[in-house]
Amino acid sequence: MADLSAAPRKTRDWIAPAVLVALLALVPPISLALDDPFLVKVAMRVVVFAIVAVALDLVVGFGGLVSLCHAGLLGVGGYVVAILAFHDFNAEPIFGLLPGTSNLAVTLPLGALTAALVAVVVGAISLRTSGPYFIMITLAFNQMFYYAAVALQKYGGEDGLQIMSAITLGPLDVSNRYRFFYVALAGLALTLLVITRMASSRFGIILRAAAANETRVVAVGVAPWAYRLVAFTVSGFFAGMAGALLAASQQFISPVDMAWDRSGDFVVMAVLGGVATVWGPVVGAAAFIVLELVLSSWSQHWHLAFGLLILMVVIFLRGGLADLAHVFRPRAAGGGHG
């Protein structure tokens, strides 16, 4: 999991993410040419989930901390966008003070920052624990956010919240699905940029070292707690941003988007693509969504095949799909899943 030998090697490491983003950028023209808007809809989901999976990878792959609350953090970002749009549409100030808005230039950063703020609190408490306790406490937080969303009676409760107003980005109208796709794709590019930089920096090395051997890191005089908290917070920021994009793209957010099994899905996406690289989870998210589509078109019992597939990947392909590329190459000594 925390393989120091796989430290990013400068320019080469930008190739894969750049290619992935470029490939995704081709989807809208192809979709237009084929007159198949469904294609862009699918790609939109891939982009949004890829952002979360990449953000989660910083915590799971590099930090060695399995978080099961990223669906909850995504929901925080989504609800910020939807609630502000709700107040905008109803021309009803929030707490009778601030006006609502449907402008993503405001709500997108606000959603991401709110999620980051929530992540600081969740992280500060959860990181007091470790190992299985960390997994369980993040799961508990996910459930807490889920039920909090259900409890928001004013904003739809269990049924979720529909965005009735037209979403804009500054002066731009982005209600067009094709145009909005590029906004989301820019979000993914930003996420890849920031997280690749972080992972290859001194910060990233300490994060991975602490996951590989905490005792040694402490022995050389570094307390991993603060590093992990920063990683968790940054991860929360991007999960919130993805949630904001999701809410805006589907004009809707509901507690279902925050269910704990969705958090599990994100971990599957990250691992499916391979947690050793920053871009692996993008492949994982794409593979996950395409598989879901293909399998569900074959049989209503596709979950069975999907479960078996996850099991097979964990048993046989421990480095995820990105590992396929390494199968024919001798692997570096050490590393691997702890």
Next chain:
Amino acid sequence: MTSALFIEQLLNGVQFGVMLFLIASGLTLVFGIMNFINLAHGSLYMTGAFAAAATQAATGSFLAAILVGMIVAAIVGLLLEQAVLRRFYGRSHLDQVLATFGLILIMNETTRILFGSTPLRMNLPGALSGSVEILPGVPYPAFRLAILAVGLLVAGALYVIIMKTRMGMWVRAGASNRAIAAAMGVNVPLVFAGLFAVGAAFAGLAGLMAGPILSVQVGMGEPILILALVVTVIGGIGSIRGAFVAALMVGVVDTFGRVLLTPALGSMVIFMLMAAILAFRPKGLFAVHG
């Protein structure tokens, strides 16, 4: 809240608590001994409920349903352990979470293929379908009292077995230090396989007892699994005493939370309680490991 209602809800809470304990007892020992997170434990709860409901539909006997439900859950648990879970004891928690997450999908879908998506109904046996006047003017369903009694009985038996017998000593030794226990001659894999089967049977028992109260349906295992995990970590992983205390605490808090607040806010209270406890005692109330 009148005192009659208070007593009724308190009993509901304790009854829910002992049911959680039945599930959490297996989970916490598996967790403690093998350092293994089993998200699929809720599937065994579901298995017990479905096996029991099918048996009752076929034979009409509630007693047969209880026996078959527990036995099927134990067998399925043992099969899972031998065929899949064993491979993951030495692996990272991430792999364990993924593998058992995959298993949940497999178990749920298999159950759906076998029994369909419509919830099954379980009927109460005649003797337990009425209510009992526990205090003057406070009637209480007999079946819930029976659950309470069974739960306390199992908890008592478990306590005696774990604390007073040689087999229990092996289990405790395994939970506090697997390597040393193995070095001292305890056959940890064997003890563990047995333990897993017993834990699965208890989860199945909880599932089949919940059958007549809730409905028997695919996916019934996950909400209860999450609460059982909460119980496990609040109590301290590997501690049976911790699981008992935490189960009662969670059962009572959850029940009152739902009555006093809205169901959604009430459900939040449990997770706040857990976060608060782990913030101050990161290894749970009764930490077993160091």
